[in-house]
Amino acid sequence: MLANRKKTVGAALAAVLLVGGATACENGDKGDKKDSGKAAATASASASAPASAAAGKGAAAATPVALLEGTKKTSEEITSLQYSMSGTTPDGAVTGEVSMALKPALAMAMKLASPDSPGQTVEMRLVAGAMYIGAEGKWLKFDLKSMDPKSAAKLDAAGKGTQNAENPGDKANALLQSKDVKLVGEETVDGQKTKHLAGTLTLDQMKTAAASEDQATKDRREKTLQELEKQGITSLTMDMWIDEGNHAKQVRTRGQGTKGATDMTIKFTDYNKPVDVQAPPADQVVDLAEMMKGSGEGSA
Secondary structure, three states: OHHHHHHHHHHHHHHHHHHHHHHOOOOOOHHHHHHHHHHHHHHHHHHOHHHHHOOOOOOOOOOHHHHHHHHHHHHOOOOEEEEEEEEEEOOEEEEEEEEEEOOOOOEEEEEEEOOOOOOOEEEEEEEOOEEEEEEOOEEEEEEOOOOOHHHHHHHHHHHHHHHHHHOHHHHHHHHHOOOOOEEEEEEEEOOEEEEEEEEEEEHHHHHHHHOOOOHHHHHHHHHHHHHHHHOOOOEEEEEEEEEOOOOEEEEEEEEEEOOEEEEEEEEEEEEOOOOOOOOOOHHHEEEHHHHHHHOOOOOO
């Protein structure tokens, strides 16, 4: 059971890191990026003055820059979100649903289909500084406050990486870094009219941006870059569908590596709805950190 849980969650976290890899530019080069963003917007305005004039009025604005900037601005007000994810990574297939609170504190509940036990699910929860992984009423607890610093840092980075990876504003910001971002056309996703954008990001572009970030962000981004390199992925293709309210409705991220292909699709189903993540019942939880301390492995 433990092996199955770790395998399922491991595949999901790998997918999160790979998808989040496209957001490695999020906080990079704060001064220069602002200037380059303005330059890109100016160039776009010169190419299409009517569309630029419509920027800020919703998804009716036709330029990719205007659409992505609008999504970034809308995403600043997001306090919570819900989404489904499906696809494949070199570590296996991933199918699941996620509810996440971003403000005032990060909390998340993730349900994943078990690849080894059809019809069963594995859950992961992040709440009050602890990570829980469970199935069938049995949970493992990883308490960041009581674990050794190295292990706690790894889990904390995973949790924060999950938050950053699925924030639609971060995804829009990532796609703005693409040198070939374009408007593919208008499409309907789950009954909503959207504008479909697409572009590519190279690993070198992500590394350059990450190098100028603050240390805390750089550390988180390094995890993503390591995962990409581990999979032998040198570039990612990102597609984003933006609805008429300037919200990301769907995001697809693809990459081809030496260990296989990654193709993940995220569908955002709700924004700013209450998300209540509770710790599992105490009698169903085994605290792994306490077990490790008891066996003398806590400092390993």
